[in-house]
Structure formats: structure tokens, C-alpha cells
Amino acid sequence: MNYFIKRVLMICLLASGMLAVPLSAFAGGGEAEEPAAEEAMAEEPMAEEAMVEEPMVKDTDVSIYGRFWPRLTYENSDGSSTDITDALSRVGIKANTQITETLSAVLRGEWDVDIEKNGNLGDARLAYVGIKSEDLGMVAIGKQWDPYFNTVAEVTDIFYHRASPFGYDQQGPFRSGNLVTYSNSVAGLNVAAGMQVDGRVGNGDDGKHSDNVDAASIGAGFSSGPIYIGASYLRQNQDEDGLERNFFGVGGSLSVMENLYLAVTYQYITDNYDNGSDLNPFTLDVAGAYSLGSIKALLGFFMSDEDNGKELMFYNVTLIKEVHPALDVFAEWVLTDKDQGDNVNTLSLGFRYDFDVQIF
Numbered sequence: 001m002n003y004f005i006k007r008v009l010m011i012c013l014l015a016s017g018m019l020a021v022p023l024s025a026f027a028g029g030g031e032a033e034e035p036a037a038e039e040a041m042a043e044e045p046m047a048e049e050a051m052v053e054e055p056m057v058k059d060t061d062v063s064i065y066g067r068f069w070p071r072l073t074y075e076n077s078d079g080s081s082t083d084i085t086d087a088l089s090r091v092g093i094k095a096n097t098q099i100t101e102t103l104s105a106v107l108r109g110e111w112d113v114d115i116e117k118n119g120n121l122g123d124a125r126l127a128y129v130g131i132k133s134e135d136l137g138m139v140a141i142g143k144q145w146d147p148y149f150n151t152v153a154e155v156t157d158i159f160y161h162r163a164s165p166f167g168y169d170q171q172g173p174f175r176s177g178n179l180v181t182y183s184n185s186v187a188g189l190n191v192a193a194g195m196q197v198d199g200r201v202g203n204g205d206d207g208k209h210s211d212n213v214d215a216a217s218i219g220a221g222f223s224s225g226p227i228y229i230g231a232s233y234l235r236q237n238q239d240e241d242g243l244e245r246n247f248f249g250v251g252g253s254l255s256v257m258e259n260l261y262l263a264v265t266y267q268y269i270t271d272n273y274d275n276g277s278d279l280n281p282f283t284l285d286v287a288g289a290y291s292l293g294s295i296k297a298l299l300g301f302f303m304s305d306e307d308n309g310k311e312l313m314f315y316n317v318t319l320i321k322e323v324h325p326a327l328d329v330f331a332e333w334v335l336t337d338k339d340q341g342d343n344v345n346t347l348s349l350g351f352r353y354d355f356d357v358q359i360f
Contacts (some may be wrong), residue, residue: 027080052321054331062359063126065091065092066089067352067353067354068352069115070085071332071350078340088112089115090111093108094107097333103132104131106138108128110125112125124143126144128143137182137183138182139263141180142177143177143178144352147192148219148249149172151190151220152232152266153165155228155230156168156286159298159318159332160320161334166314171267171283171306176215179195181193181195182194190223192219193220195213196214196216197212207346213237214237215236216234229252230251234247242271243274245269250267259292260288260290263287266285267283269281279309281307282307285300285303286301289297295320296322297319301314316334320329326355330348
């Protein structure tokens with residue numbers, strides 16, 4: 001009996017010893033793994049930092065903007081007429097996406113609003129996409145303001161009329177389609193260049209000119225305090241009428257005082273035809289603006305000589321009352337003096353309403 005009890009006690013002791021080993025190993029293993037879990041928890045702030053930085057490369061601003069510019073116009077020439085006219089109303093959308101701290105992508109689309117007709121959306125004024133670097137400048141493709149205009153004619157484009165500036169409007173370009181541009185500004189020096197390519201490839205167009213490059217321009221302007229001066233060259237290659245044109249333009253502006261602004265644009269053009277004939281048109285625009293509180297007066301003299309016996313001179317007086325930063329009321333008188341025709345007087349009364357709203 002004693003022998004049997006001893007055997008049972010030995011078996012129990014052996015079993016207890018066998019169980020003690022895995023239980024202690026299990027308990028020890030769990031305690032050893034807890035610091036690793038704590039280290040994993042300590043790494044979570046790094047993931048949060050990454051999440052904070054991510055929106056920087058997805059930062060996009062989108063705005064819609066517009067200008068509505070209706071006018072009631074009376075004209076006295078051979079006869080007299082009264083009509084609703086428009087000074088180039090438009091609506092548009094613009095977007096900017098920050099790719100890096102110094103690099104961004106830009107988009108612009110802008111369309112006419114034909115208030116003088118049925119108020120429908122008309123032709124595209126602007127439609128382009130570009131890449132802009134704070135250090136290297138901007139490259140854009142699409143329908144844009146021509147670098148030639150930006151350099152020499154923008155300074156005199158201050159009037160509340162679709163033909164502003166009047167002399168330049170007779171000959172020079174404003175916005176050009178199928179355009180590739182480059183622009184940059186460094187220490188007051190602004191440089192710009194553009195190339196227009198409107199051929200057969202890509203859109204089914206038969207092409208306007210005989211070679212791949214329709215036009216090319218380059219210009220430079222310098223700003224220093226109240227003074228700006230710029231010069232530009234534009235070449236338009238031979239078109240379907242056998243005409244090749246070269247434009248040489250200069251422009252400048254001066255803010256004499258805080259409320260007095262003066263500007264001038266001059267361009268000389270060479271027209272070369274296939275038949276060997278040549279013409280040398282030129283245009284001159286002189287503009288001034290004087291502000292007195294919420295009232296502004298615009299004065300201008302403009303001239304266009306086509307070098308074929310047709311000469312035009314324009315005189316403009318515009319009075320503007322700012323009712324609100326978004327709304328102007330204005331009255332405009334324009335005299336068109338035709339060298340071989342009757343003078344034309346026009347008087348217009350109208351509104352200009354601007355808006356620019358960021359939608360996200």
C-alpha cells in the first residue's frame with residue numbers, strides 16, 4: 001500500500017514539473033513581447049506626420065470670374081443709330097495646383113458673353129494650361145495673350161471700349177490661338193516669347209500658313225518704381241494671301257503721381273507681298289488717366305496709317321464713377337476722324353460689373 005501511494009505521489013510531482021515549464025515560458029514570452037508593442041505604438045506619430053505633409057502636393061485653388069460690360073450707344077455718322085453694344089464681356093475659370101513649394105500648374109479658360117446679341121456664350125478668349133516655376137518662369141500651351149501685346153500694348157489698354165487701344169487695334173494682335181509661350185520676371189526685367197503653330201496635324205485644320213510656324217514673337221520690358229518701358233518683335237509668316245508681316249513695337253508708362261497715369265504705344269510694320277509690293281503701316285496710341293476720389297477720367301489720342309492712303313485718328317474721353325469696388329458707371333465719347341470719309345461721333349453710357357470668387 002505504501003509502495004502504491006509513493007508511486008502516485010511521484011507521478012503527480014512529475015506532472016506538476018512538466019506543466020510548470022510551458023506555463024512559465026508562456027508567461028515570460030508574453031512579458032518579453034510587450035516592449036515591442038510599445039515601440040510600434042511609439043512609431044504612430046511618424047505616420048501622422050506623413051499624413052500632414054500629403055495635402056501639400058494636392059493643394060488646388062479654383063475660381064470663377066467675369067466682367068459684364070453693357071453699353072447704350074448712340075452713333076452719328078452718315079445717319080444716326082442707337083443700339084446696345086458691349087465692351088467685351090466675359091466669364092472664365094482659373095485654377096492653380098501647387099506641385100511643390102516652387103512649382104505649380106495653372107489652367108485658364110475664358111469665353112465671350114455676347115450681350116450686344118442674345119447674351120449667349122461666344123468664342124473662347126483664353127484656353128491654356130501651363131507649368132510655372134518661381135525660379136525658371138512659366139511655359140504655357142493654348143490660346144493666350146500674345147507676348148507682343150503684353151510687352152508694348154497692355155500699358156495703353158485702359159479704355160472702356162472693345163477697340164482699346166484704338167490705333168493698335170487696327171493692326172496688332174491681342175490673343176492668339178495655338179500658341180506656346182515662355183515668360184519670366186527677374187529683378188524688374190520681364191522677358192516673354194511665343195510661337196504660334198497652326199498646321200494640319202492634330203485638329204483636321206488645313207493650316208493657315210505654308211510652313212509649320214505661323215508666327216513668333218519675343219519681347220522684354222523693364223519696370224522700376226513708377227516707370228515701365230518695353231520693346232517687342234513679332235513675325236507673322238506668309239499667309240494664304242501671300243503676305244508676310246514684321247511688327248516692331250515699343251511701349252512705356254509713367255505714374256507721375258498717385259492719381260496720374262500716362263502711357264504710349266508705337267508700332268512700325270513691314271508688309272511684304274509675294275508680288276514684290278511693300279507697305280509700311282504704323283500706329284500710335286497715347287493714353288492718360290486721372291483719378292479724383294471715386295471718379296476717374298480717361299483721355300486718349302490714337303492714330304493708324306496703313307500706308308495706302310487710309311489714315312484714321314481717334315479721340316476718346318471717358319468719365320468713370322466707382323459706385324462699388326465691383327461696379328462702375330461710365331460715360332464715353334469717341335471721335336473717329338477718317339482721312340477719306342466723314343467723321344463719326346459715338347456716345348455711350350454703361351456699366352462694368354466685375355466678380356472673382358474662389359469656389360474651392
